[in-house]
Amino acid sequence: MxxxxxxxxxxxxxxxxxxxxxxxxxxxxxxxxxxxxxxxxxxxxxxxxxxxxxxxxxxxxxxxxxxxxxxxxxxxxxxxxxxxxxxxxxxxxxxxxxxNGKLTMTCSETFIRRNTNRSIDDTLAEMPEWIARYKAAGVEVRTLGLMAAFGCNFEGYIPEAKVVELIARAEAVMADHDCKLKTLNLADTMGWASPMQVKRLVGLIRDRWPELRIKLHLHDTRGQAVANAVAAMEMGVTHFDAxxxxxxxxxxxxxxxxxxxxxxxxxxxxxxxxxxxxxxxxxxxxxxxxxxxxxxxxxxxxxxxxxxxxxxxxxxx
Amino acid sequence: MxxxxxxxxxxxxxxxxxxxxxxxxxxxxxxxxxxxxxxxxxxxxxxxxxxxxxxxxxxxxxxxxxxxxxxxxxxxxxxxxxxxxxxxxxxxxxxxxxxNGKLTMTCSETFIRRNTNRSIDDTLAEMPEWIARYKAAGVEVRTLGLMAAFGCNFEGYIPEAKVVELIARAEAVMADHDCKLKTLNLADTMGWASPMQVKRLVGLIRDRWPELRIKLHLHDTRGQAVANAVAAMEMGVTHFDAxxxxxxxxxxxxxxxxxxxxxxxxxxxxxxxxxxxxxxxxxxxxxxxxxxxxxxxxxxxxxxxxxxxxxxxxxxx
CATH class of the missing domain: 3.20.20.70 (Aldolase class I)
Structure with a gap:
């Protein structure tokens, strides 16, 4: 608390x-x-x-x-x-x-291919183009959005280590192009998250990136959205979509x-x-x-x- | 957690x-x-x-x-x-x-009078009759139910100290009649509870009655019921109505x-x-x-x- x-x-x-x-x-x-x-x-x-x-x-x-x-x-x-x-x-x-300058990634290989016809690697490889587009418009890229950060109907639970790895990879691409990752949007796109999972994932991310602002996008598919938001707030999360x-x-x-x-x-x-x-x-x-x-x-x-x-x-x- | x-x-x-x-x-x-x-x-x-x-x-x-x-x-x-x-x-x-042998009380004086035409004192005074009725049927009274334990549309928030006091008074009546209070049902009858309030009240009760089994009855009037249940579970609560x-x-x-x-x-x-x-x-x-x-x-x-x-x-x- x-x-x-x-x-x-x-x-x-x-x-x-x-x-x-x-x-x-x-x-x-x-x-x-x-x-x-x-x-x-x-x-x-x-x-x-x-x-x-x-x-x-x-x-x-x-x-x-x-x-x-x-x-x-x-x-x-x-x-x-x-x-x-x-x-x-x-x-x-x-x-x-x-x-706002924002890069988007999906944590499920199957889902990102179905949705965008691109792999996770393809999406990372395209990030520099997006950064350049934003820069051309005078907008700094500081935000990374991760879809299906908790689970996916095609791949099941998304392991927390995979999410952390994806953040690190995207952060490295951003750093190579003079962008600092400041805000992370975690989306529970298909309604898989539960309160303890939220606490675990947020805790892991906070341990590694204590300065990173974390925002949650929570679907109420299974009635857990408010409970998940409360769990996140107990971990210090201050930003939500609703x-x-x-x-x-x-x-x-x-x-x-x-x-x-x-x-x-x-x-x-x-x-x-x-x-x-x-x-x-x-x-x-x-x-x-x-x-x-x-x-x-x-x-x-x-x-x-x-x-x-x-x-x-x-x-x- | x-x-x-x-x-x-x-x-x-x-x-x-x-x-x-x-x-x-x-x-x-x-x-x-x-x-x-x-x-x-x-x-x-x-x-x-x-x-x-x-x-x-x-x-x-x-x-x-x-x-x-x-x-x-x-x-x-x-x-x-x-x-x-x-x-x-x-x-x-x-x-x-x-x-099951159960005594019932409401934490709001206004609400209990409107609902039952009796005061809190009247209700406590009638408990021995209920205990006798159950005893006559061979049923031990071990449970106390508290309605409107978090808030009341007529009285606002119910102070936690008042809930604790009511439990103590009912427990004393039970003890005078050879009944041991083993289970406490806390009902959020009008949907006032929020997760931190649940943690506070359950914490206070657990501190004073560590052996007491606490059960929650949560209405979803304001969308907090699952979050309240999760908060209760984090405080060790194992029994719920649903x-x-x-x-x-x-x-x-x-x-x-x-x-x-x-x-x-x-x-x-x-x-x-x-x-x-x-x-x-x-x-x-x-x-x-x-x-x-x-x-x-x-x-x-x-x-x-x-x-x-x-x-x-x-x-x-």
Whole structure:
């Protein structure tokens, strides 16, 4: 319990990671309203859209309009996703995206080949090109993202030693190109992580890289996301991705398993009840979750948005 | 992480605590099928029904038939709920109920008065009568249940010192009547608990009563139930109530906040992934959760029942 941080920083991914999986296209104006409401509720960083193939992800086809349309709030970073050089170019050209230099790797050889048609070695070999692209845009690369860092439906558990080895290899590539690894994003892409596994992996990484900022991206596929976040906070982790209302779960019965990210409100509730600051107004956030539920047209999995915050009871006493 | 137990014992409360809140009456034969399937999946203890006023809780009006109809499995305890002397008499007369001697208290003066029309002092004063009733039936009283042990919508947070004081007072009454307090049930009745609060309260109680078995009953009103259970397990807690599929959530929009217990599958998943034995076949349990979903006719909140277990992936490697 000793390493619990004083404050936690949440990157809201609902507008991108959440809405991209919805069967219906959420109109641009509604997306903008939701993003602005999230900023107003105190979210310091918001993944507002993506620059990917609009034929592959039609829900995100309005990335340019969304970023251009947002009333920007001072101090809030508006992030985007891109998967290739073209996407990065579009994000830079848009002019409204807070572009962060980030390299991405997947910890499962099978999954990375299926997803990207490249091996882990190929992906490492391509990192210098990405670093050069970012440099050309005046952006320093400081972040490494690791997908499937805990387990993979194709390869089973990912051994912690493998994750550590991948970080070391990517760090070496970065160092060869004058980039310092400062932030590590660990994603539990397929919902394999459990609290003790989180503690073990974070502990190993912290032992080797005590200065590295670790961020977790936790899916709630098996109901462990809040417990995993709490375990991480007990290990001193201060940065999390989260999705308002738990957006990102697939509403089709056949794909119900594709659960969303940890619900932002449920995570914020957890932080506040443990005395950890987030800078977020939980009641306002719950209103955004309800707004998002209206936009997608089906029940969202978040709990606090249904159970309510405790604030109304606390003020009575 | 050090006090994680080797095994955890789960009392399944879905057939009673879960089904009693459903708008529809689940037919007796379906209840029996569900209870038998739970026992076959490895649940060692099942709250199978209640002996309460059938006008107040018509969903549980068939308690006698349910208990008489279950094909009993060796080693499984079939529990019931009663709230007054008449209910206990009915449970004893039924002849199929594993009657456990239990005293109940609520940690909030306001809530206990609203719920039972009695004060905390009144409730303590009535304990000797309950002990005598159990004794007359040949049942030893060893268990104390504390409702609203973490917080109350009417009184806010329940101070830990107050919980400790109530335990001490009830223990003294029991001792005066030759009963030894062996098991303490702490219920987070209104979903106030957070992981660090669980650790603090359990720690305080363990310090004063190191031999006492602590059991937690956790509602998932604000998405913290699994995290709270994990926190408890880290403090050495080995006994939990849980509800298959997370049964117990109220499906009416206006009452969505009345979330169910921690989902049994999600808790079992958590245990198994942390190397803690439960004696439960998780895949079989998921099938029961799906069966229960069919009985109640609406989606249940459990996650593993949608995301699936990891067993099918693990066997590939």
């Amino acid at each position: 000793s390493d619990l941080p004083k404050s936690v920083h949440i990157l809201e991914v609902g507008p991108r990671d959440g809405l991209q999986i919805e069967p219906n296209f959420v109109p641009t104006a509604d997306k903008i309203r939701m993003i602005e409401a999230l900023a107003d509720a105190g979210l310091p960083e918001i993944e507002a859209g993506s620059f990917v193939n609009p034929r592959a992800v039609p829900q995100m086809a309005d990335g340019d309009e969304v970023f251009a349309g947002i009333r920007k709030k001072e101090g809030v970073a508006y992030r985007a996703l891109w998967l290739n050089a073209r996407g990065l170019e579009r994000a830079i050209a848009n002019g409204h995206v807070d572009v 999705s308002v209302g738990g957006l990102g779960g697939c509403p089709f019965a056949g794909h119900k398993g594709a659960a969303g990210n940890v619900s932002t409100e449920d995570l914020v509730f957890s932080c506040h009840e443990m005395g950890i600051e987030t800078g977020i107004d939980l009641d306002a956030l719950v209103e955004v979750a309800r707004m998002a539920e209206g936009f997608v047209g089906h029940e969202l999995p978040g709990k606090v948005m249904k159970g309510g915050t405790l604030n109304r009871y606390k003020t009575q006493h | 050090s006090d994680l137990p080797k095994s955890v014992h789960i009392l399944e409360v879905g057939p009673r605590d879960g089904l009693q809140i459903e708008p529809n009456f689940v037919p007796t034969a379906d209840k029996i099928r569900m209870i038998e399937a739970l026992a076959d999946a490895g649940l060692p203890e099942i709250e199978a029904g209640s002996f309460v006023n059938p006008r107040a809780v018509p969903q549980m009006a068939d308690g006698d038939e349910v208990f008489a109809g279950i094909r009993k499995k060796e080693g499984v305890a079939y529990r019931a709920l009663w709230l007054n002397a008449r209910g206990l008499e009915r449970a004893i007369a039924n002849g199929h109920v594993d009657v 509800s298959v599929g997370g049964l117990g959530g109220c499906p009416f929009a206006g009452h969505k906040g009345a979330a169910g217990n921690v989902s049994t599958e999600d808790l079992v998943f958590s245990c198994h992934e942390m190397g803690i034995e439960t004696g439960i076949d998780l895949d079989a349990l998921v099938e029961v959760a799906r069966m229960a979903e069919g009985f109640v006719g609406h989606e249940l909140p459990g996650k593993v029942m949608k995301g699936g277990t990891l067993n099918r992936y693990k066997t590939q490697h």
